[in-house]
Amino acid sequence: MNVIIVLLYAPERAAATCRIAKDLHRALGGKIVVVINGRRVNHVPLNAEVIEHDNSGMEFGGYQAGLDTVGDVDRAVIVNDTICHHDTPTSTLLRSFVRQTTRDLHKFALGRVYTNTRTMRLQGLESSRWIRTHLFALDGAALRALGNRIYCPELDSLITASPHPDLFFGGVTGEMRDLLSRFLFTPGPYSWYAATPLRADNCAAMARKAGAILQEKYLTMRLEAADAGLWDISMSRKDRVIHRAQSYLWQALHR
Numbered sequence: 001m002n003v004i005i006v007l008l009y010a011p012e013r014a015a016a017t018c019r020i021a022k023d024l025h026r027a028l029g030g031k032i033v034v035v036i037n038g039r040r041v042n043h044v045p046l047n048a049e050v051i052e053h054d055n056s057g058m059e060f061g062g063y064q065a066g067l068d069t070v071g072d073v074d075r076a077v078i079v080n081d082t083i084c085h086h087d088t089p090t091s092t093l094l095r096s097f098v099r100q101t102t103r104d105l106h107k108f109a110l111g112r113v114y115t116n117t118r119t120m121r122l123q124g125l126e127s128s129r130w131i132r133t134h135l136f137a138l139d140g141a142a143l144r145a146l147g148n149r150i151y152c153p154e155l156d157s158l159i160t161a162s163p164h165p166d167l168f169f170g171g172v173t174g175e176m177r178d179l180l181s182r183f184l185f186t187p188g189p190y191s192w193y194a195a196t197p198l199r200a201d202n203c204a205a206m207a208r209k210a211g212a213i214l215q216e217k218y219l220t221m222r223l224e225a226a227d228a229g230l231w232d233i234s235m236s237r238k239d240r241v242i243h244r245a246q247s248y249l250w251q252a253l254h255r
Contacts (some may be wrong), residue, residue, distance in 0.1 A: 002030030005066035013081040060215040062152035090246035111136030113232040125221035145226035162209040
């Protein structure tokens, strides 16, 4: 069985995210589970099982809550409602994603794969890559290799909500600390869109964001340690041209 787990935070993003989930379900079949993370969304325009989550563990806690409702699956596709911030979900991109998700692969993860120039280390594991988790898929073999755990609560204690960097990064060192510091606290073209210096009035929110980033990086490290394949969403040259044109149109319509 395939499962599509849809994470909803914001009511203004629910309709667009659910349309993406419908397109994926039309191509992949299976079951849709919608996880409402927090209390802001009160209407889900989708025929699906709906569960509420208290936002513990941020999006990864929500992903895990959705996964826990279905048990063993052949494929798990996960869609965060931030997809429209982090990507342009054109029909060409989704078609490429579906094509690769349904290939005859074993023990794999599929999504946008990025590479860091230096090796990141965390909890005894390491990698120079990570898979973005606003839209990704895992097959059953990869999930079983992870013990069906996408969320690792033991990471939550590594970051402390403090305005003092040494306390904030109490359990994170080396390149991982440098990466988080650059991404979160130094505004720039390759930083988080809300990057700003660490302060007393934002350290709690920054700690939650840092925790989610650690979960994302550690997921990739665990997949690599389990000898799972990491596949980037790839498109042909023709499809890249079409995707680019569709992206311009999509952005013009959604400004």
